[in-house]
Amino acid sequence: NDLCVLSLCNGDNKTMVLELTTDTYSYETTWTLGGLDGNVILSGGGGNKDVPRYAENSTNIEVGCLPPNQCYKFTIFDDYGDGICCLEGIGSYEISWDDELIHSGGLFYYDESTYFGYACPSLISSLSPTLSPPSSNVCVDLDIPGNWGTVDVYTCDTFENHGGTEYCANSVIDDACCFCGGGISAQGNVCYFDCEYLTLDHNGTQLGQVGNCGSNCTSGIVADINGVVHPELFLWQQLYFENGEQYGYHTGPLNVQGINKNMFNRCYNECFVNNSP
Numbered sequence: 001n002d003l004c005v006l007s008l009c010n011g012d013n014k015t016m017v018l019e020l021t022t023d024t025y026s027y028e029t030t031w032t033l034g035g036l037d038g039n040v041i042l043s044g045g046g047g048n049k050d051v052p053r054y055a056e057n058s059t060n061i062e063v064g065c066l067p068p069n070q071c072y073k074f075t076i077f078d079d080y081g082d083g084i085c086c087l088e089g090i091g092s093y094e095i096s097w098d099d100e101l102i103h104s105g106g107l108f109y110y111d112e113s114t115y116f117g118y119a120c121p122s123l124i125s126s127l128s129p130t131l132s133p134p135s136s137n138v139c140v141d142l143d144i145p146g147n148w149g150t151v152d153v154y155t156c157d158t159f160e161n162h163g164g165t166e167y168c169a170n171s172v173i174d175d176a177c178c179f180c181g182g183g184i185s186a187q188g189n190v191c192y193f194d195c196e197y198l199t200l201d202h203n204g205t206q207l208g209q210v211g212n213c214g215s216n217c218t219s220g221i222v223a224d225i226n227g228v229v230h231p232e233l234f235l236w237q238q239l240y241f242e243n244g245e246q247y248g249y250h251t252g253p254l255n256v257q258g259i260n261k262n263m264f265n266r267c268y269n270e271c272f273v274n275n276s277p
Helices: none
Strands: 014-021 029-035 040-045 059-066 071-078 092-097 100-105 111-117 151-155 184-187 190-193 197-202 205-212 223-225 228-230 238-242 245-249
Touching: 014 029, 014 040, 014 071, 040 059, 071 092, 071 100, 092 111, 100 111
Parallel strands: none
Antiparallel strands: 014 059, 014 092, 029 040, 029 071, 071 111, 092 100, 151 197, 184 190, 197 205, 223 228, 238 245
16 A cells, blocks of 8 residues: 655755565664765664564654755665565565655665765766776676666576675675675676676667676676677666576666666676576
């Protein structure tokens, strides 16, 4: 059922609404909201197994009144590192600002951040689409500004290790960030993994081979769309399991929002053999 929230904000303050549905381990989930200066304005969640702040598998509404003349950073955390969907319940969250949906999600690892408000740092101006392909085999980094529809990225070969999905949420990729294992290792600011090549598919049309790497992963993997290299980020929206195999697919358009694009570098040691629900 849709939830109606009556704004009680005074003056020019605008209403922030967080709708958070927890998973089975609700006490692992916390959130903060603050300014770019790092000061926390609002926070919630947490507790412990016996006395959680939010009940397990429950929907919770948090409302805040915020001045409209600054940029805000909302971050949701999961202590265990499996997000709030979909291994231990179907958790999710939506954050709205002045009656406008800013972001919704639930599939992440340790944390996910969203920026909204006034004068947030520009994302589009920071893109560098003319960068040369890297000399090392990197995690597939793809950012497509605007609405491109459904995008699938998949490997052509099967990995021996089915250890699950790994990701890097930081700009600097390292072993600790990537949880490197199986076919994954990090060197410097690039994350290596065992693969033959990756391809990019846009709405069912293969846009071409993204890149090749040899058996020693010595050559680069880049996303090249119409001659333009995109070294940024992509996001898998859904993960599910079937017959012991892990699959991933993107269910909607890639949208550019906030300085983190609401997306993450995600490094895979799993061959995604099916890219549709």
